[in-house]
Amino acid sequence: MASVSLIRIHNVTPATPTPQPCWKSLSNVDLLASSSFYSSFVHYYMPPQAPQPFEATVAKLKRSLALTLTHYFVFAGRVQAGTDGSPKVNCNDAGIPLRVASTDARFDDWQSLDDCSIEQQLNTQDRFCANSPTLQIQITRFGCGGIALGGALCETVADGYSVSEFFHAWSRIHRGLPITPPLFHAELFQARNPPRVTVPMRDYVAAEKLGYQIVDAASTYRKKIITVSSSGMDALVHEVEAGPFGFGRASSFVALSALIWKSITEARELPNDATTRYMYPVSCRGNKRFKDPPVPMSYFGNAIHLATLPARAGDIKSHHISFAAKLIHNDIAKISGEYIQSAVDWMEIQRRKGLEFAFNVDYYAGRDVNCTTMHTFPIFKTDFGWGQQVHYTLVPEVWFGDGTAFVLPTAKGGRERKVALCMPSGVMERFLGNMLVTKFTSCGSNRSSTGASPGQRFGAFF
Structure with missing residues (x-):
């Protein structure tokens, strides 16, 4: 090599x-x-x-x-x-x-x-x-x-x-x-003074000490990149909209999120009564729904709220993909400016108590899915005048965990997406054979991602 x-x-x-x-x-x-x-x-x-x-x-x-x-x-x-x-x-x-x-x-x-x-x-x-x-x-x-x-x-x-x-x-x-x-x-x-929380805060957890701990790695993680073409995305969106739990017009984000959540949950073969969480980002930039005037697109820093949507694994597995899509669609609709401000205020309350806070998701238990979407980022506008940018990727790291998905743009643009996924080998094999994955995507890269030292990986927040 x-x-x-x-x-x-x-x-x-x-x-x-x-x-x-x-x-x-x-x-x-x-x-x-x-x-x-x-x-x-x-x-x-x-x-x-x-x-x-x-x-x-x-x-x-x-x-x-x-x-x-x-x-x-x-x-x-x-x-x-x-x-x-x-x-x-x-x-x-x-x-x-x-x-x-x-x-x-x-x-x-x-x-x-x-x-x-x-x-x-x-x-x-x-x-x-x-x-x-x-x-x-x-x-x-x-x-x-x-x-x-x-x-x-x-x-x-x-x-x-x-x-x-x-x-x-x-x-x-x-x-x-x-x-x-x-x-x-x-x-x-900034938090309000005094900070106040007006909605239940399900998306984060707090404790005296949060951090990464080393745990044994039972299997090698694999990174896989799948591609959803523009026509494949159109077909996926139609599948969601025409499904028994259809809710009208579905966005490509909701449709692809539903495919990722349902297919990974099925590949994991989770018990029906297990709880699975789908964590997805909500950008606060350029949206009057969250702030008026909105946070400028040029804002430098972290301007993302990560929502954590729970559901019974049995419901996600047994129902048509439109069921998961409807859960995500309805959840997005509930997130308001007050919801995000309450989250900021909740963090401030924990900070004043001397507590640390983190996302309410377990990256390594094999139940939750962490999805990061980057398809709206100006990645392929990055032109230094050398030659055409032909590819962009995130480098797989051990701390990505089990069930991480990154939705990326491609050089073709439009509705075409690449999804970089990370999960244990056995789960990945079942995921790639999933009916929805084979119907709406094509598979490309297939690489292992191992830890910094043999037999170990970095554990989740606890």
């Missing part, structure tokens, strides 16, 4: 120094999303039509990154305890590591880049982001002239949409185009 050789590491700081001291507060939503691990991803670009020396490409990339960090100076900082002891971002211009690497591998070594066997090497090998840069970047030149641009994000400071906007802005600055500057206003997710 081909390998990746690290050439050098540059530390890139903002082109214009950030006035000091500069500290940025983190919202309760940021603290909720806080993780000890990096989330890694990779953009793949075809060889440039007008090739230039790799060293020149890197030099220009460094300059444009420094200019971008002038706007996104939070990424050049470090998460540290503020004077009140709470986590904040010290915007001290400590910088972003830019790793430069090369490989003899070619894009056409694989039938699909979904199968790229060196994906783990296209990013920093650091897994823990505590006391580390909030973002790390790697550019890798392939033997065919193609370029992979990888990123590793500490989600304490920003969500996936924010980092996608950062890469999009960077690519525009790289080409000399204007950008919309990010908005740093964590107070948009």
Whole structure:
């Protein structure tokens, strides 16, 4: 198997120094999303039509990154305890590591880049982001002239949409185009004074100490990428709308969510009386339903509410897919601005009690499903002028857990989606043979994802 050789590491700081001291507060939503691990991803670009020396490409990339960090100076900082002891971002211009690497591998070594066997090497090998840069970047030149641009994000400071906007802005600055500057206003997710909770809070849990614990891994996890074409999505939506539990017009998000939840639940062969939870994101950006005026699309930070919808496994398994779709559709309709504000206030109450809080989902028990949707992110607008971006992927990590699904856009656009899934091997085999999966999707990549050490993996929040 081909390998990746690290050439050098540059530390890139903002082109214009950030006035000091500069500290940025983190919202309760940021603290909720806080993780000890990096989330890694990779953009793949075809060889440039007008090739230039790799060293020149890197030099220009460094300059444009420094200019971008002038706007996104939070990424050049470090998460540290503020004077009140709470986590904040010290915007001290400590910088972003830019790793430069090369490989003899070619894009056409694989039938699909979904199968790229060196994906783990296209990013920093650091897994823990505590006391580390909030973002790390790697550019890798392939033997065919193609370029992979990888990123590793500490989600304490920003969500996936924010980092996608950062890469999009960077690519525009790289080409000399204007950008919309990010908005740093964590107070948009500030608790009321006094905080008050007016709805039952099912989506989160609190305890004196929450954290990851090491548990034995009973089986190897596999990552699989399935594709839903635009025509397949149309057919799936029609299946939901025409089903016995149809509720009128179904969105592609609801229809695909129902397929994921039902198919994974059936593949797990859960007892009928077991409770399964479907965790899905609700973006607070650009929606007057949650805030008026709405949170701007340029908001930098975490602006996602993760809803956790419970149901009996037997009901999900035995009923038509439209049943699960209707549950999700109705649940989304219940989420209001007051619901999200109550969630923020609930977090504040727990924080004042000295408690930690986390999502009410078990990533490793083999019952719940954690779905993250990224199909609306500006991922394929990230154009550095090298060549067409042909692929984007999330790098599988052991902490993704059992039953994690990432809904991604594709280079084709439209309603076509890729879904990256992670679950134990036996469950994955049954999932891929599921009638709904074979009817509405096509299967591509198939890789194992093992832990940081043999026989171990990182456990869930408890």
